[in-house]
Amino acid sequence: MGLTKTYKDGSTPVVAIIGAGFSGLCAAIRLQTQLNLHTYTMFELEPELGGTWFANSYPGCACDVASINYQFSFEPNYEWSHRFAPQPEIWAYLRRVAKKYNLHEKIQFRTEIVHVEWNQDRQKWVLDYINLATNEKGVLEADIVFSGMGPLRIPQIPKQFENFEGPMWHTAQWNHSIDLTNKRVAVVGSGASNKLIHRLPRAIASFMAWTYRFIQIRDKALRAKLTPDYEMGCRRIVISSNYFPALAKKNVNVHTETITAVKGNSLMLKDGSVQEVDALVLATGFKVQEMIPPKFVIGKDGVDLIGAWGKNPSTFYGVTSSHTPNMFFLLGPNTGLGHNSVLFMIETQVEYAIKAMSYMMENNLSTIQVTEKACNDFVTDLDEKMKDKVWSSTCQSWYQNDEGRVTALWWGSCSQYSRRMKNFHPQCFINTPRKV
Numbered sequence: 001m002g003l004t005k006t007y008k009d010g011s012t013p014v015v016a017i018i019g020a021g022f023s024g025l026c027a028a029i030r031l032q033t034q035l036n037l038h039t040y041t042m043f044e045l046e047p048e049l050g051g052t053w054f055a056n057s058y059p060g061c062a063c064d065v066a067s068i069n070y071q072f073s074f075e076p077n078y079e080w081s082h083r084f085a086p087q088p089e090i091w092a093y094l095r096r097v098a099k100k101y102n103l104h105e106k107i108q109f110r111t112e113i114v115h116v117e118w119n120q121d122r123q124k125w126v127l128d129y130i131n132l133a134t135n136e137k138g139v140l141e142a143d144i145v146f147s148g149m150g151p152l153r154i155p156q157i158p159k160q161f162e163n164f165e166g167p168m169w170h171t172a173q174w175n176h177s178i179d180l181t182n183k184r185v186a187v188v189g190s191g192a193s194n195k196l197i198h199r200l201p202r203a204i205a206s207f208m209a210w211t212y213r214f215i216q217i218r219d220k221a222l223r224a225k226l227t228p229d230y231e232m233g234c235r236r237i238v239i240s241s242n243y244f245p246a247l248a249k250k251n252v253n254v255h256t257e258t259i260t261a262v263k264g265n266s267l268m269l270k271d272g273s274v275q276e277v278d279a280l281v282l283a284t285g286f287k288v289q290e291m292i293p294p295k296f297v298i299g300k301d302g303v304d305l306i307g308a309w310g311k312n313p314s315t316f317y318g319v320t321s322s323h324t325p326n327m328f329f330l331l332g333p334n335t336g337l338g339h340n341s342v343l344f345m346i347e348t349q350v351e352y353a354i355k356a357m358s359y360m361m362e363n364n365l366s367t368i369q370v371t372e373k374a375c376n377d378f379v380t381d382l383d384e385k386m387k388d389k390v391w392s393s394t395c396q397s398w399y400q401n402d403e404g405r406v407t408a409l410w411w412g413s414c415s416q417y418s419r420r421m422k423n424f425h426p427q428c429f430i431n432t433p434r435k436v
């Protein structure tokens with residue numbers, strides 16, 4: 001590929017990678033294999049790598065795009081037990097891959113990055129971290145930062161459930177110590193997805209959904225409850241052979257009324273009914289819009305990245321921002337997908353960052369910073385393209401911010417994204433020459 005792998009003096013940038021999920025691991029592997037770069041450190045606040053696939057261990061947890069697409073393209077696994085592999089297998093796969101590339105020794109586990117600030121004089125990022133096991137604090141200076149902090153990570157727990165006086169947990173924090181046999185369990189929320197339907201014309205997909213509902217649910221009232229009142233695809237689509245049958249079981253009741261209050265171990269519903277339960281499982285999603293906390297990243301000129309973005313992140317293809325030189329976001333704003341494996345996006349973004357770093361070394365640059373204009377152009381084009389997409393329709397989803405603007409998803413296909421990100425765009429970046 002003709003990448004430049006060192007500066008002329010033989011040195012390589014110091015790189016910090018935040019997070020050891022698919023994103024962080026991909027960045028580490030590609031730095032090693034494509035740039036032969038080993039001057040990097042990964043920080044992971046959990047005691048284990050894997051991100052999503054370490055955190056989520058609820059019964060039946062699995063990927064919702066076929067495993068053949070939900071794996072690194074450069075590390076194919078021919079032994080998935082299911083078309084949609086279960087969580088333990090995906091987590092084991094990630095541990096296996098990490099072992100192959102000796103990544104464990106590069107990861108500082110149980111170490112949380114708490115603050116990241118750009119130092120203009122030194123042309124470096126200063127990362128403050130804390131070891132959660134020992135409370136020891138530390139600082140790392142890095143030339144380049146990859147942020148792989150994960151959009152679907154921080155559980156969204158509506159306040160009213162905090163009053164529940166019984167065992168309660170979010171699906172991403174499954175409590176394996178409690179036996180639910182013969183217990184009355186409320187599961188709040190539902191969701192899963194699969195890309196197969198997405199690939200079909202929407203009319204056919206809707207017809208398939210209707211057919212499944214008709215065949216698998218004989219009770220008319222239940223069927224009515226399970227018939228969405230929003231356009232197909234505006235939320236993630238579920239395709240499953242056991243979803244409807246599970247809901248149709250005699251020991252399962254489906255309530256579609258809003259839960260208005262929680263008292264003791266009772267849930268009050270909007271229709272006036274009260275449900276008493278022994279345990280509460282919250283499948284209430286994640287704080288997608290809060291992937292990076294306020295005042296966490298202080299960029300050039302002391303700008304707080306999240307303060308500058310507000311509810312509307314402004315990036316160049318979700319990967320860089322005009323406030324943060326030498327920083328690459330993986331699965332950043334507007335690069336999630338509603339129809340395919342996000343690993344494609346992660347790999348494309350890492351490749352882009354690698355090309356950017358190669359450009360820096362080739363041209364002896366200490367910084368590259370995308371221009372505000374490039375970000376504005378990207379956002380304007382994105383909003384225009386998103387207008388007629390189903391994700392912009394009136395139904396609410398986690399793809400949108402609270403003003404209804406889609407900030408989580410890419411507007412097009414994976415190949416449309418990869419075509420645009422195939423080559424580094426030097427004309428969209430401002431550079432600073434290296435002093436040495």
Ligand SMILES: Cc1cc2nc3c(=O)[nH]c(=O)nc-3n(C[C@H](O)[C@H](O)[C@H](O)COP(=O)(O)OP(=O)(O)OC[C@H]3O[C@@H](n4cnc5c(N)ncnc54)[C@H](O)[C@@H]3O)c2cc1C
Binds near residue numbers: 018113
């Ligand atoms: C249940 C579930 C199923 C999913 N299924 C699919 C699927 O089938 N297909 C698909 O395309 N996508 C799926 N996703 C989306 C999934 O999140 C991504 O596919 C992918 O795993 C994201 O990887 P990541 O590394 O970007 O983020 P994560 O896996 O979330 O990893 C982020 C890591 O960063 C660490 N971290 C965060 N902040 C800090 C900090 N300040 N300091 C140190 N470490 C930090 C976290 O601890 C975490 O380990 C699913 C998500 C969930 C929750």
